[in-house]
Amino acid sequence: MTNGIVVEHLSKHFKVHEREAGLRGALHSLLKRSFHTVRAVDDISFTIEPGEIVGFLGPNGAGKTTTMKMLSGLLHPSGGRVNVGGFVPFQQKEAFKKRITLVMGQKSQLIWDIPASETFLINQAIYEIPDAQFRETMGELTQLLELEPLLKKPVRNLSLGERMKCELAASLLHRPDIIFLDEPTIGLDVNMQETVRRFIKEYNERFNATILLTSHYMADVTALCKRVIIINHGHIPFDGDLNQLVNTHAPFKVAKLVFARPVDRHDLDKYGEVLQYEYPQASIQIPRAAVSEQASRMLAELPVQDFTIEDPPMEDVIGMAFAAEEGA
Numbered sequence: 001m002t003n004g005i006v007v008e009h010l011s012k013h014f015k016v017h018e019r020e021a022g023l024r025g026a027l028h029s030l031l032k033r034s035f036h037t038v039r040a041v042d043d044i045s046f047t048i049e050p051g052e053i054v055g056f057l058g059p060n061g062a063g064k065t066t067t068m069k070m071l072s073g074l075l076h077p078s079g080g081r082v083n084v085g086g087f088v089p090f091q092q093k094e095a096f097k098k099r100i101t102l103v104m105g106q107k108s109q110l111i112w113d114i115p116a117s118e119t120f121l122i123n124q125a126i127y128e129i130p131d132a133q134f135r136e137t138m139g140e141l142t143q144l145l146e147l148e149p150l151l152k153k154p155v156r157n158l159s160l161g162e163r164m165k166c167e168l169a170a171s172l173l174h175r176p177d178i179i180f181l182d183e184p185t186i187g188l189d190v191n192m193q194e195t196v197r198r199f200i201k202e203y204n205e206r207f208n209a210t211i212l213l214t215s216h217y218m219a220d221v222t223a224l225c226k227r228v229i230i231i232n233h234g235h236i237p238f239d240g241d242l243n244q245l246v247n248t249h250a251p252f253k254v255a256k257l258v259f260a261r262p263v264d265r266h267d268l269d270k271y272g273e274v275l276q277y278e279y280p281q282a283s284i285q286i287p288r289a290a291v292s293e294q295a296s297r298m299l300a301e302l303p304v305q306d307f308t309i310e311d312p313p314m315e316d317v318i319g320m321a322f323a324a325e326e327g328a
């Protein structure tokens, strides 16, 4: 049984009731209802191989959650075809539900007033997980996510990060091999983001799970995803290797220098575009093709004390990809 995903010409259009403001508008819309169509997802196609982790990126309102809901069977598409692990998601077959999970960082499935361990038991019943398998998976998840001290506390007393760990455990108890993660690290502190990231990676490796992940934190994307799909206004302007995205939209690197003594700002212009210079530090943007030549020139000609070459921040690269799509 494969756990790949195939999406062909998928669309979701919402018909939204338009109402004019004020009493007149309310009366008018009672008599004559007018609608407009929101093309939340508009003819997208992609394939995800079994075991792949793919970053699904886009600005607010781009269509990420709508796509994930269609892939997990919560929304019926307006057009196109979806195949997730051999199933048509919106048919909502029991066997399909046992293969997938949708984790939404902003929504909780845990019951507020009781400990998470009791929600786990409820999920065991819902997913018909045999006792032995439940104990084994619970043991694994408890160890991977360090859940032991949290299991008996009412969910309302957990911190956001602790709750997220329990959320992940509840969503993965039935050992799905296709996982949709919608902002799993939102609002978590840097350490907890790192824990969740490590866990996602380990789960993927252990169960060869296919994972589609949205996140506004680029550290999640660079740590987990070799491939990214960018969605903007319901379209996909980019689908490919993360490195290729950087090469296409940011065909330059940034040299960070620390000088041993002050240099003339104008002397730096010949090496590239000076982004910032405030003694002792400078940042210079250099076309990728010229990086090694300019790096050796700078080291030979300038009083360099410390020197690094970095890719531009991923947030900037993604921003450039969105901007290119807007301008297209």
Ligand SMILES: Nc1ncnc2c1ncn2[C@@H]1O[C@H](COP(=O)(O)OP(=O)(O)OP(=O)(O)O)[C@@H](O)[C@H]1O
Binding pocket: 014, 015, 016, 038, 039, 040, 058, 059, 060, 061, 062, 063, 064, 065, 066, 067
């Ligand atoms: N039920 C609905 N009725 C009408 N419009 C909707 C509905 N659900 C989503 N939309 C609209 O569809 C578009 C895509 O929304 P979606 O939630 O998929 O975006 P997103 O990429 O997940 O954004 P975010 O990063 O803010 O979560 C938005 O314009 C949104 O307002």
